[in-house]
Amino acid sequence: MAKDHFKCLRCGITYELEADPDGKLKERICPKCKSNSVRKLKAQ
Amino acid sequence: MNMQEIIRQTRAHFCLDCGKCTAVCPVNRFDPGFSPRLIVQKALSNEGGAYDDARIWSCVGCNMCTVRCNYNVSYVEMIRHLRMLSRENGTELVYSHGGVTESVMHMMGKDDIKQDRSGWLPADIQVKSPGDTAFFVGCAPYFDTIFKDLNVKLTDGTIGAMRLLNMAGIPFDLLDNERCCGHDLLLAGDSNGFVALGRNNVEELGARGIRKIITSCPECYYTLKVDYPRYVDGWNVEVIHITEVPEIFKLKGAAMKKIRAAFHDSCKLGRHFKMYDGTRNLLTSLAGAELCEMENNRENSLCCGASPWMFCGSVNKQIQDERLRQADATGADYMVTSCPKCQIHLTCAGMSGDGKYAGIKIVDLYHLAAQSLAQKDG
C-alpha cells in the first residue's frame, strides 16, 4: 500500500499514513503535538 | 498487541451485533455454541478476556463471516490475535496428527538446517538458476510423507504447476532451503514460530536475489502477500499466484476425454482474495473439464473444514461430509481443488465415516491441467 510521509514543523516528528487513493485533501494533524503545520514530504 | 489495538485493527468496534456472521458460520452449523458475534462481543466487553474462551480454537478461518459483515469486521484476524494472546498467557495447544506438522514447522524454523528440497523433483522440470523469480513450492513434499496413509500425492499438484510454467515459458528458480510460509503457525497464534520461518525465508530469498515469487498454494500466496509485509522484517518481494500469470492461459489444452468437475474454492484464494475465475478458467480451458458448480460455490463456498492442524473433531468432519455431499450431488467425475490442504482434508473425510463418499475422486487442479496438456502434446 502506498504511504504518504509527513513531517511536523512544530515538534519535528515524522510519520506516515496510508495514502488516500482518491487524493482528497484532508486535514493534517501531527499525532504527537496536534499541530497542523504538517508538511507532506516528497516521495524518496 | 493489547485488546484496544486489536479491536481497532479488526474494526471490531463497528460490530452492529446483527448476527449475520453466526448465521453463515460453517462451524456454527454443527456446533451451535460457537458464535463469531459472541467472541467479538466478548472481546469488546470490559473484561476483554475473550482469549481465554476455549471456543476461539474452533474457528476454521474461512472468512465467511467477514464477507457478510456490514462493516467488514476481520473476525479471522481477531481470532488470530486472541490465539496469540492466549498462547502468551500459557495456553497449551492440542494439535491433530500428533503435532507432527507443528514440529516440522518448528524444525524448519531453525537457522542451521539444510533441507532436501528437490529429491522429489522429476528430471523434466526446467529450473532457471540463478534468476530473479522463484516458484514457492510449499509443504507438499512434507505432506506426501505425513499423509502417506491417505494415499494423496500433493507434489503432483506442485509439479503440475511447474510444468504449466515451463510450457508457458516462464522461467523460475527453486529455493534449496525454502521454509514453510508459516501460515498455520500464525493462524494458531504462534507468532515466534512464524517469525522464525519468515526471517529464514527473507535471508534465503535475499541471498539468491529473488525479487518475485510465483506460487500455486493459496495459503502460501496469502501469507507471503498479506502477512509477510506486516510481520516479517525486510520483506520486499512481489508475490503472484500462478493464475495471475497470463501466459498460462495462452496454452492450449482440452485434448482429454471431456470430464465433469466440481470445483472446490479454497477460502484463501476465494473469499480472501475474491479470485474465483482464474482457477475456473484453468479448469475449463486447460484441463478441458465441464464445470459443475456445487450448491455452495464461489463466495458462498463451504470450507474444507479444518485449517491450522488443530481440533479435527466431529464438527470438522461434519463440515467436510457436507462438502462431499454437495460434490456428490453434482454427479461430477472429479472434485477439483487448488489447495493441498483442502485435498488432504476432503480425501481424509471421504475415507473415514461410513465410506459413503469414498468414491469421490479428489484431484489437484494443476495436476489435472498439466496432465491434459501433456496428453495433447503426446
Add this chain to the structure above:
Amino acid sequence: MEEDNIRVGVFVCECGMNIAGTVDCEAVKESAAKIPGVVVSVKNKYTCADPGQEEIKRLIREHNLNRIVVASCSPRMHESTFRNCISQAGVNPYLLEMANIREHCSWVHLHEKTAATEKAADIVGIAVAKAKLLQPVEETRIPVTHAALVIGGGVAGIQAALDLADSGHKVYLVEKQPSIGGIMAQLDKTFPTMDCSICVLGPKMMDAGKHRNIELMAYSEVVKVNGYIGNYKVTVNKKARFVDEKECNSCGECAVVCPVIVPDEFQHGFASRKAAYIPFPQAVPASHIIDMKNCLGNNPVRCNKCVGVCEKHCIDLNMEDKLVELNVGVIIVCTGMDVYDPRALDEYGYTRFHNVITTMEFERLICGGGPTQGNLLRPTDHKVPKRIGFIQCVGSRTVNRGNPYCSNVCCMNTIKDSLLIKEHYAGTEIYVFYMDIRAYGKGFEDLYRRSKEEGVHYIRGFPGEVTEDPVTRNIKVRVENTTTCLVENYELDMLVLSVGLQPDSELKKLSNLLNVSLTSDGFMMEAHPKLKPVDAPTPGIFFAGSVEAPKDIKDSVTQAGAAVSRSSIILNADIIKGDGVKAVIDNSKCTSCGVCAKVCPYNALEVDIKAKSGAKVIMAACAGCGACSAECRFDAITIRGFMDDQIMSQIDSALAVNPQNKIVSFLCNWCSYAASDVAGISRMQYPANNRFIRVMCSARVTEKFLWHAFELGAPLVLLSGCHIGDCHYITANHSTQKRADRMWDAMEKLGIRPERLQLEWISAAEGPRFVEIMQELEKLRGKVTKEEIEHTQKALAEREKEKAKAA
C-alpha cells in the same frame, strides 16, 4: 495609490478600565498622533457610546477627516456601529479601520503593561497603515427575477411549488417523469397515521397542476443552469410526450387500440401497460403519453392506430423535444432519492427467488390500486402467503455493499406494512428481522407497540443468507436470534427486503449543473448543517425532501415549507444588497490563464481562455474569499477592502520596529480571528509578541505577503484559518494548504527553515487552542537566531536580484 489629502482620525477607546486598566491609552494616542497622515488622535472613555460617536462625527466635520481608525474592541463587535456612525457624517463606511486593542491586547496581556502598551501602539499603527490606503466601496445591488424554479415533483416539490405559488410567486415545477407524485404516489398507506397515500397526495397534485401561478413542466429535465442568486437562467428540455397534454382528456382510447404491451414500471413490473398509456389513474398532468422506445410508430410500417382513434387529435408522433429557457430568482431542488437496489446483496436471493420482493414491490401488492387489487398474493403461485418475513436495513448501515447511513424510514415502513397485513389477513405470521428498531418520531412508538400487540414477531438478528425450497418455493432463512444467542430456522412463504434509500442516480449530474456540493453520502450538502439546513452553499439555491438526506413525508413537507420561507426572502425583495468585499480584476494585467476560475469555490469567475478577453467577476456570486487573488501570478486580482497594498503596508507597519521580536499572524475572519476574540473575552494570557492581520479567508494570503514578512526580518509567520471542511468559503482553505506546501518547498530551496512558516486551523470555539498555539509560536520564535534572519534576508535579496535579471 496613496492620495495626497489623506486625513486620518484616530480614536483610542479606554473601554472604561477594560483597555485603560492595562494599556496606557494616553501614550497610544500620542504615538498615533505622530504617524504621518494622522490629523487628530483623541482618546475617549467609551467610544461606542453616544458621546463617543458624537465626537467622531464632530471631529470628522471639524478636521475634514476622510479615514477613521477606532482603536477599541474587536471589529466583530462594533465594526457595523462605527460604519454607521461615520456614514452619518458623510464618510463612506468602508473608510473605517478598527484596531483591536482589547481582545488582542489589554485582555490577554493583563500583567505586562509596558509590552501591552507597546503592542497597542503597534496595532494602531498597523490599522492606520491600512486606513490610509482604504478606498470607498459601494455595496453591490442585485435586481431579482420574481420567479422560482422547483426541480422535482414529488411531495416536497409539490408542497414547495404550492406554497410559493400561494404566496404570489411565479413557479416553474419541472418533473422528470410524465407525472408528478414521486415515490409517495406509489405507496399504499403512510405511517404513523395509516392514511391512504394517494388519497392525501392526489388533491395536492391536482392543485399544483391547476394553480395559475404554477407552470407545470412534466416529462422535462433541467439541462443547463447559468447565473446567480436572483438571476438564474435555466434551460429545460421538455421531452416530447407525443400527446398534447393540454388537449388530452385521458379517455384512454389510444391505450385500448395500442398493440404494444410492456411491463408497467409504476406497478414494479407486476402488471403491464401499453406503449400509449397514462402512468397511473391520478396522474397530473392527466394526460396519456406515448412511450416512443416501445411504440411501433417509428417503424417503417407505421402502426398509427392511436392517432386514428383520438377524437381530439391530440396525438402527434412527430413531436420533438423542446428546449425552454426560464429566468428565475431562486431554485428549490426536490429531486428526492432512489431506492436501494438489492441485486448486489445476492445472499438474500432477490435475483434468484421470486418470492423475495422489496418493500416498494410490497406497496404495490397490498395497494387497492395495485396489480392484485390489494390482494396480497405471492409471485410464484398467486396464493396468499401465510408466513411473511421482513429483513431490515437491506443496503443500509453497511460499508459492505450498500450505504453507511441509516435510511430513516424503513423501520416505520415495515411496522406499517406489518399492520397492513394483519388488517387484511389477521392470521398471517409475520417475522421482522432487525438489529435496531428506530421509532423516533411522533406517534411512531405507538405504531410499533400496536404491531407487537397484533402479534408480529420481532427477532433481533439478520439472516446471513437465504435459500429456497425448490419444490414449495418457500424461503428458508437461518438467523441468529441475538437476544437468545440461538440460531433459529424459519420457513417463510414470502420474504420482503426492507430496502434503504440512496441518492438519486442523476443527482451528481444535477449538482454539477447547479455548482453545489454533495456530502460523502452523495446527498446535497447544506450551507450549515444546523443553522442553514435548507440552503445550498451557493446563494439562491435551496432544497427540500430526500435530496438532502433520507426523509419521510412529514419531514419532506416541513423542509419544503422552510425552503419556501428562505426563498421568499429573496423573491420578496426587488434588490438584494451584497457585501462590498469582492474580487476586482485589473484587465491590463490579466492574461486569461484561467487559474482563478479553477480555485474559485463559487464559480464566480468567467474566463474565456481562448478569446483572451480577461477574467470577469460575477459580483453576485463572488463571496470575497480572495482565493483567486492569492493564486493569480500576475497580480491582476485584488479584493476590495483587502487590497494587496493595504495588507503589504500592514506588514510593513507590524515589522517597522524590532522585527526580530515579532511574529506576524494572518487570521481568517470567521474562525481563527473569532478564536482570538474568545481568548480575549476569556482573559487567557499569552505572550505579547504577536501582530495580527485579519483577512476574510486564509486563502487570501498571497505568497508575496509571506515573503515580504520574511524580507522585513520576521522570525516566524503564522497562517491560520478554519479547519478543513469548515471553511466559510466552502473549500477555499484547500488553496491555503496547497500554498503552504508550495511555500515550505520554496523556503527549503532557499535555505530558509520551513519551520518558520506555521500553519494552524483554529475554529471559532478553540480559544484555548489559540492561546496554546501563541505560546508554542513564542517558543519557536526563540529558536530563530539573528544570523538566521540575516541569512534569510540575504537569500531573499539574491532571489529578487535574479528575478529582476530574468525580467
Add this chain to the structure above:
Amino acid sequence: MSNKIVVFSCSWDGWSCIDAAANAGMPYPASVTVIKLPCLSGIDAGLILRALEYGADGVLLLGCQPHECRHGRYGKNIEIEFDKARQLLSLLGESSDRVRLARLDAFDGGGFIETVKSFSAALEDKARVTASTGNKS
C-alpha cells in the same frame, strides 16, 4: 557420552528389559530419559519429532517383537510412523538415524544396555562427522 536420548518404551517387553538391566545393576548414561507407554503403536511421527524439536539428540523406540505384542497390533503402526519420522528427518536435512527402533525379547537387560550404547556411539560418530565437514565448508 553426553548424548541426550529419549527412550519411548512399551510397558511390556521393552520395559522388562530396562527393569532387568536395573535389577542386574547394569549402568547406562544419565542423559538417557525413559518414557513408558502402554504400547509403541500409540506413538506417531509427531511425538518422535517433538522430542527431537525439544532438544533430544536421538529417539529410541523400544518395544516387543511384533508377534509378542500384547495388544494385537503387531507393531505395524509403529513401523509406519517410524518410517515417516525418518523420511521427514531426511527432508529436513537431518540424519534419519537419529531415530532407532529396537525390538527386544522380554527381560533382555543386556540387550537394552547394548542398544543404548551403540545408539549413543552412532550419534556421537555422526555428530563428529558433521562437525568436521561443517568446519571444512
